[in-house]
Amino acid sequence: MIYKFVEELLAYLLQKNLISEDEITWARNTLLFALKLERQANPIIYKGKIAQNPSEILGKISAWAGKNNLLPADTKTYRDNFETYLISLFTLRPSELNEKFFNLYKKNPKKATDFLYKYFKNNYYIKTDRIAKNIVWKQKTKSGNLEMAINLSKPEKDPKEIALQLQQPKNPSSLPKCFLCMENEGFAGTINYASKQNLRLIKLNLNGENFYFQYSPYSYYDEHSIVFSEKHYPMEINAKTLNNLLEFVEKFPHYFIGSNAELPIVGGSILTHNHYQAGRHNFALDNAKEEYKFKLKRFPAVKAQIVKWPMNTIRLIGAKEQVALAGAYILNKWRNYNDKSVNLFAKTGKTQHSTITPIARRQNKNFVLDLILRNNKDAIFHTHEERHNIKRENIGLIEALGLAVLPGRLESEFAQIAQILKKKNIEKLQDLSSTAQHYNWVKSFINKYPNYHKNPEEILLKETALTFENMLKDCAIFKDTEQGKNAFKRFIKTL
């Protein structure tokens, strides 16, 4: 069987142009050596159907390798890492890929990213088969069409593997400093660490500093990409950040790019390495309309507006340099602005609490910069506790754009709730720990649906989206009330 699998993988590589016709013999011999197999005099060429995704054929080979003692132990991570190793044998070297990318870029930036995105799907860096497992839906709300995803793409650990991980001697210097560092390029991985052997980085220069561009293996949206600094240093939001974002969309006009805030609670999951997230996707925030205009005295050429969006968002539109300067000016004002009437304190002592989540994109010739006002001090500016049954984690950049990435546990919890609701026995939700945390939440909306027992699954998804909308509102500093709106206007006046 294994020889048949080898031929099937060769057929896949050929179909995806990861090898050429002339390279089949070399590729076959390379694979046989990697699998410690003897060569066959007359290989039987694979003539069957070729899958669009290599996961299945790689899975068959790594399962064989696990059973035939080619792996340190037969666990999920070792199998995954072995699959990555096999496909990396047929992945271009970084310099070759950069050359191809920039040759296309010279013709057209979109052609370059189209090529690269396809390339990383073909070489299985982007795990399209796992992404496809996510539960995704859209929901119309007063804040626009919100996008929702229950994230099931990250592989679950098996108990055998957890035991092996515990036995591993801890030597942090043997691993890259963090998951983003460029030292990951080609790293073979360990039982604790996913292999990056098929990862290649595209080198970019933003305002004189070296950055790298890559796609995310578990995309949450179209062409989800990551741009990170060559040096490992903490996240920062300052004038330079805004310049870098605008420079990126000057280079890639068909992409947006944003940065998580640099402070805990309002930032992303990695605060130790400066990075941005980009991609080619239209989010609910992009489509959000103007609530009102205002004038920036110092920057008359920049159009400034407050956007109709649950989180407090200032939108600047204009030429690149002017937008960058206006953005930096507002950022500086915001970092030092206090308003006791809404419990806003920019700092306590030397600790900074106010910051922004910035997002840049193009609108024809113009540059658009959205500045989402954030403050990490008070619990009133974060997801309120009554909504933690849906998500406890930070509301970061992607959520702020209108795409909820929700924990995988919701899949089974919602299935249990639906079973109970079908029997019209709401009180029973309190019996199980997994459903008890949702009891008050379900009670809060269930009376809106007299026939809820007929389609509880649908109702749960809809209400989750409405709850997400409320989570975004929770994060607003200036709430959607008379008092909040007036306070927002007071801040705008200082600009």
Ligand SMILES: [Zn+2]
């Ligand atoms: Zn790093």
